[in-house]
Amino acid sequence: MADTITSMVKDGQQYMQTWPMQRQLFSMFPEGRVITATKLSIKVMPAFAVLSVALMINLKGYEILPQALAIGAFFLSLPLQGLIWLGHRSNQFLPPTLNSWYLDIHHKMQLQGCALQSPKAKPNYKELARLLKTAFDELDKAFTKTWF
Incomplete structure (x- = not known):
């Protein structure tokens, strides 16, 4: 324990x-x-x-x-x-709605040229945090603004 x-x-x-x-x-x-x-x-x-x-x-x-x-x-x-x-x-694993959002952000970031690992089939909040941190660090504010 x-x-x-x-x-x-x-x-x-x-x-x-x-x-x-x-x-x-x-x-x-x-x-x-x-x-x-x-x-x-x-x-x-x-x-x-x-x-x-x-x-x-x-x-x-x-x-x-x-x-x-x-x-x-x-x-x-x-x-x-x-x-x-x-x-x-x-x-904890992401719920289905957040899972699809995670995959959507991952796909859009790859289209922008971000070097990312392949998306996990069942991502957890830790992977979401890494993806969001990369998005906010590497992409400009105009691009990330469309997600929120």
Whole structure:
């Protein structure tokens, strides 16, 4: 079980780096909001954890140490929850509507001369993220605007 969770966290980190953070995608996919919240929680939650434990012990004493540690562990778990969600999502297969959209974008990008691998028969969100990142990086905005 631990191996699957660590692999999901690693997949989540890679997916977070791969997913294009474009405003056009924010209304279509939850990834943009989850990635933004996860990045913020990675920066902020360790400080919240330490601050909450220190504040609770300072105000109530050491008799509430177990509760203070539980609250600190909760704050520390929030970034992991985001990374696990992203890792799980990256390995899910695309639904049929997104699958046809993926194939359409792939075909249009090949017509524009982009060097791409052959499309997967059952792509997952990770492949969609790579394709969209390539599209936003290599194609001009006028061409990608027609997709959104």
